[in-house]
Amino acid sequence: xxxxxxxxxxxxxxxxxxxxxxxxxxxxxxxxxxxxxxxxxxxxxxxxxxxxxxxxxxxxxxxxxxxxxxxxxxxxxxxxxxxxxxxxxxxxxxxxxxxxxxxxxxxxxxxxxxxxxxxxxxxxxxxxxxxxxxxxxxxxxxxxxxxxxxxxxxxxxxxxxxxxxxxxxxxxxxxxxxxxxxxxxxxxxxxxxxxxxxxxxxxxxxxxxxxxxxxxxxxxxxxxxxxxxxxxxxxxxxxx
Numbered sequence: 001x002x003x004x005x006x007x008x009x010x011x012x013x014x015x016x017x018x019x020x021x022x023x024x025x026x027x028x029x030x031x032x033x034x035x036x037x038x039x040x041x042x043x044x045x046x047x048x049x050x051x052x053x054x055x056x057x058x059x060x061x062x063x064x065x066x067x068x069x070x071x072x073x074x075x076x077x078x079x080x081x082x083x084x085x086x087x088x089x090x091x092x093x094x095x096x097x098x099x100x101x102x103x104x105x106x107x108x109x110x111x112x113x114x115x116x117x118x119x120x121x122x123x124x125x126x127x128x129x130x131x132x133x134x135x136x137x138x139x140x141x142x143x144x145x146x147x148x149x150x151x152x153x154x155x156x157x158x159x160x161x162x163x164x165x166x167x168x169x170x171x172x173x174x175x176x177x178x179x180x181x182x183x184x185x186x187x188x189x190x191x192x193x194x195x196x197x198x199x200x201x202x203x204x205x206x207x208x209x210x211x212x213x214x215x216x217x218x219x220x221x222x223x224x225x226x227x228x229x230x231x232x233x234x235x236x237x238x239x240x
Contacts, residue, residue, distance in 0.1 A: 006056070012195030013140065013188060014051040021057025026065035027106050029072035036078060036087045042092040049195035049202065051091075052187045053114060056097035060123065062106025064134075074138065084138045088113040092203050094194055099165075099174065101124040109138035112147060115206070118190065119174040120183045120207035123165040131160040146213070147173050156217050212216035 008018040016038045018025040025031070043050045055061055064074060075083050090093065097114035105128045111117055127144065145153035148171040156163060165177045177189050178186050194202060208227070212220045 004031040004033065005038055007038045011192065012047060012049040012198050013191040014038070014048045014052060015184070015188070016042075016046075016053045017054045018053075018061055021055075021059075023065060024059035024062035024102065025107070026056040026062045026068075027074065027110075028065045028068035029074060029077045032074060032084070033077035036082065036084075039091050039095070041064075042093050042095075046199075048093060049197075049199050050094045050096065050189055050191040052096045052098050052184070053110075054184060054187070055100050058122075059101040060097075060099045060103040061104035061110055062102055063107045063128070082108065084113060090104070090186070092206065094191070094202070094206060096187050097190055098183050099125075100180065100183055101145060102162075105129055105134070105140075106133070107130065109136065109140050109143070112139055112143040117174040118183065118187045119165040119168060119177050120180045121165055121177055122163040122180050123168070123174070123177075125156075125168055125173065126160060126162045127157045128160045138174075145160060146189070147171075189193060 002019065004018070004020055006015075006019045008017075016035065018031060018035070020026060020028075020031060023079040038050075042048050065072075068074065073079065082090075095114045097111045097117040099111055099117055099119040101120065101122055102124055104126050105113045108125050108127055111125070127136075127140055129140060140157070144156065147153075148156070152171050155161075163171065163173070165174065169176045169177045176186065204227075208220075208224055211223055215223065
């Protein structure tokens with residue numbers, strides 16, 4: 001039986017590939033548990049500086065496999081009380097989403113939990129929670145509006161319509177849109193730029209940017225200044 005998630009490592013970069021192309025990489029317990037294991041592996045491996053998450057075949061991820069809803073533990077697939085938000089949020093290495101096709105509902109939430117997104121021209125995004133009568137639980141109601149603003153998030157979530165890649169770029173949902181054949185090479189290239197830098201400083205900058213998610217601008221500026229002064233103080237003490 002083929003693995004539901006593939007893991008590749010080299011040159012300081014990991015590539016994680018959702019691998020249920022016959023089901024458009026729909027999420028079941030096996031896929032989710034294996035994905036969590038791969039993300040934990042990225043977090044723990046000092047040789048890995050950044051990771052790319054993508055999908056096999058024509059879709060990134062079509063969301064939760066409806067066949068699995070009644071039978072699978074999709075909130076805590078490993079039985080350890082850790083869900084998607086906890087596992088991806090705990091990874092301090094940059095996670096780059098390489099969106100090769102449709103990212104729908106739960107698959108869209110998976111993409112939103114990445115640090116940033118590079119999209120193929122064939123990518124498209126849809127939140128169909130309302131249409132399916134399913135309550136979001138992996139961050140859709142908050143992360144989407146953080147990415148595109150409240151009004152666009154309302155339009156997407158209340159209409160359940162697809163947002164094509166170029167429109168997603170204009171909305172600020174994705175960073176770049178590239179030809180399908182350039183998607184993984186470009187995502188690897190960006191991950192390579194990150195991997196070539198000082199990992200401690202990459203983590204520091206990532207943490208400083210993310211601090212703003214739970215604080216006001218004034219608090220975030222004060223936090224940055226405080227961290228800076230601490231580093232400067234240590235430097236001068238060392239020099240003295």
